[in-house]
Amino acid sequence: MHKQLPVHMQPALYSYLHHAYPLSVMPEHPHFSPWLHSHYIQWSADPEFFNHLDEHIFVNYYQPMHTHHYHELLHLKIMTADLLSRMETGTDLIAFFKRSIDQGDYVYLFLDEFYLPGKAMYRRHHFAHDTLLFGYDDEKQVFHxxxxxxxxxxxxxxxxxxxxxxxxxxxxRSKAYYTKEIILYSLNKERTYSFDLQLVIESLEDYVLSRNSSERYRAIASPNQHVYGLKVYEEIVKYLRLLQSDSTLYRNIIPVHLLWEHKKMMADRLEYMKQHGYWCPPEKLIAQYQEIEREAQLIRKLFYKYAFFLKEDTSLLEEAITKTQMLAIKELQVLEQVLNELHGKSIISCS
Structure with missing residues (x-):
């Protein structure tokens, strides 16, 4: 027996796997594109990262409740590893996950990559990392x-x-609650989703003004003390300066990668809105934001060059810091114009 559910190998976002996995599944939904372009505007930085440099998530997209963020297009079934541990034999576990896949469910769970050939941590370091099962092959005795x-x-x-x-x-699974969860999700094609222009405007306002978006969702989750919006740039610069002062620190590539990824998502959104007639911006406005994306990609390249090849060359970090500070100024200027356009007469059907 074998079974393989459809997946997209190039998700819109992949800085963190808990974003990449749903976004590898959801493109099969007919309403994925309007959903995607209505989200992933606000981001935040957790200052607690600087007390736990090796293991704490720093910069991430803001979601009031991550697990339920995707419920508009996915069916979610959540259980715990403890529940499955009550099964007596390994065969039962294998059979359970195979049956789930047979029924159209993708399986999200955490595995220790120390035991997994083909992973960077194989036989080097114990690391419980999120994994997505999307198929199996009994002849080869493998999960895809x-x-x-x-x-x-x-x-x-x-x-x-x-x-x-x-x-x-x-x-x-003792260090973080989410490592205990096993989530089965499948496409909910009965649900529809229309592009939410009002959500986009509100999210952009929060982003530009660096508002703590978690304050508005206290009914479903306690507010946090993260740094939000454009002020996240300052936290990224703080991290780069920390690396400048101590070359022995772990060089976390995710914050700078996510900086570029966020700008790419923003640029794609503006183009999507134009193509689908949600606004008619001046051509130069989209071009200016595309330039912001290119600048962010250059910062990413500088940091990768430092992190993987020239870690003693702190001039690369200094250049990345300068460009990051300039990028924050440019993005503020462009997004202020974007908001003016969205609040003004450009919100008409483009002919």
Whole structure:
């Protein structure tokens, strides 16, 4: 027996796997594009990161409740690893996950990559990392999974049933509540979604004004003390300066990658809104934001060059810092114009 559910190997966002996995599944939904372009505007930085440099999430997209962020287009079934541990044998676990896939459910769970050939941490370091099962092959005795391989490239990795069971059972789920969760999700094609221009405007306002968006969602989640919106740039600069002062620190590429990824998503959104007639901006406005994306990509390249090849060359960090500070100013100027256009007469159907 074998089964493989459809996945997209190039999701819109992949800085964190908990975004990449749903976004690898959801493009199969007919209303994915309007949903995608209505979201992923606000971001935040957690100052607590500077007390836990090796293991704390720093910069991320803001979602009031991540697990339920996707419920508009996905069916979600959430359980815990403790519940499944009551099963007596490994065969039962394998059979359960295979049945889930047979019924159209993708399986999101955490495995210890120390036991998984093809992963960067294989036999080097115990690391409970999120994994997505989207298929299996009994003849080869493997699950088809998505994730990062040993070269940190996003794509498919096949995991044998034996290593899978060991990595599942040995995963340390004591440090974070979300590692205990197992989420089954499938497309909910009965649901529809229309592009939400009002949500986009409100999110852009929060972003430009650096408002704490969590304050407005206290009915469903306690507010946090993260830094929001354009002020996140200051936190990224703070991190780059910290690396300048101590070259022995772990060089976390995610904040700078997400900086570029966020600008790419923003530029794509403006183009989407224009193409679908949600506004008629001056041509130069979209061109200016596309230039912001290119600048962010250059910052990313500078940091990658430093992190992987020339870690002693702190001049690369200084250049990245200068460009990041300038980028914050440019983005503020452009987004103020965008908001003026969205609040003004340009919100008409484009002919």
């Amino acid at each position: 999974t998505l994730g990062f391989n040993h070269n940190y490239e996003y794509g498919q990795t096949d995991i044998g049933y034996g290593p899978f069971l060991e990595s599942y059972r040995q995963a340390d």
